[in-house]
Amino acid sequence: xxxVEIISxxxxxxxxxxxxxxxxxxxxxxxxxxxxxxxxxxxxxxxGCFIIGLCLQTGFTIASLKLLLIFVFLxxxxxxxxxxxxxxxxxxxxxxxxxxxQ
Amino acid sequence: MKHNLVLRFITKYLFPVIALFALYVQFHxxxxxxxGFQAGVILSVAFILYAMVFGMExxxxxxxxxxxxxLASTGVLIYAATGVTTLLMGGNFLDYDILSQxxxxxxxxxxxxxxxxxxxxxxxVMLIIFYAFTDRRNYD
Numbered sequence: 001x002x003x004v005e006i007i008s009x010x011x012x013x014x015x016x017x018x019x020x021x022x023x024x025x026x027x028x029x030x031x032x033x034x035x036x037x038x039x040x041x042x043x044x045x046x047x048g049c050f051i052i053g054l055c056l057q058t059g060f061t062i063a064s065l066k067l068l069l070i071f072v073f074l075x076x077x078x079x080x081x082x083x084x085x086x087x088x089x090x091x092x093x094x095x096x097x098x099x100x101x102q
Numbered sequence: 103m104k105h106n107l108v109l110r111f112i113t114k115y116l117f118p119v120i121a122l123f124a125l126y127v128q129f130h131x132x133x134x135x136x137x138g139f140q141a142g143v144i145l146s147v148a149f150i151l152y153a154m155v156f157g158m159e160x161x162x163x164x165x166x167x168x169x170x171x172x173l174a175s176t177g178v179l180i181y182a183a184t185g186v187t188t189l190l191m192g193g194n195f196l197d198y199d200i201l202s203q204x205x206x207x208x209x210x211x212x213x214x215x216x217x218x219x220x221x222x223x224x225x226x227v228m229l230i231i232f233y234a235f236t237d238r239r240n241y242d
Contacts, residue, residue: 073119080112087106 008056015049022046031097036086043078047071106155113155120148128221132210138217142224149225150232158236167233170226177223184215 018041025038051071058064128141153161185196193200198212 073116076112077116080108083108084106087108 004056008053011049011053011056015046015053018042018046018049032089032094033086033096036082036089040079040082043082044075047074047078109155113151117148117152120151121145124148124221124225128217129214131217132213138220139224141217142221142226143228145221145225146228146232149229153232153236165229167230170230170233174223174226174230177219177221177226180219180222181216184212184219188212 022038022042025041026035029035029038048071051067051074055064055067055071058067124141124145127136127144128138131137131141149161149165152164188197188200189195191200196212196216198209199205200208201211202208
């Protein structure tokens with residue numbers, strides 16, 4: 001049992017760490033596309049790690065099934081939202097800021 | 103229109119999931135969080151997503167405005183008809199206890215029908231508001 005607890009808390013702490021990293025990235029990154037990268041990490045990996053950790057906490061119940069369904073929904077919807085944002089930005093002519101242009 | 107292939111694909115598969123979740127929120131409202139208002143909004147969100155990706159022309163083929171107006175008034179009619187039914191069965195207006203032999207079962211049936219009417223009306227009215235915002239034509 002202690003083994004499952006340890007793995008679940010590893011997942012939860014990884015999710016928290018990625019959430020903090022994404023938050024710092026949104027503030028510190030220079031342009032739209034790199035900020036979008038930070039948002040993508042928060043959307044998928046942070047939420048995914050949290051949900052897997054909470055699934056291990058609840059065990060085989062109806063709650064963990066609901067958490068897994070939420071995970072599947074996030075797994076498909078969040079990258080799509082990020083893709084839509086990046087696609088629209090590129091089509092409307094926003095250029096990424098590159099290293100040479102400084 | 104080729105560039106939003108990903109959006110089209112994902113929308114096609116997310117639409118039934120969102121609609122199913124709306125039905126879950128609708129009919130699980132007795133036992134968990136949820137109810138007619140929330141379910142109506144979630145169902146209308148599914149259609150709004152469809153309209154945003156596939157365009158208003160195909161949306162109007164699926165749900166013309168006249169059908170939405172009919173649905174909006176149908177929900178109110180269900181609500182009022184439940185009240186009148188309880189009046190005719192000998193109770194007060196919206197007195198659910200009359201609807202069955204057991205009062206608690208009657209309350210279950212009553213709240214289910216009422217929430218169904220609320221859900222239909224809310225989702226139809228949300229979509230009518232969405233139509234009014236997005237379409238520049240004059241609806242009066």
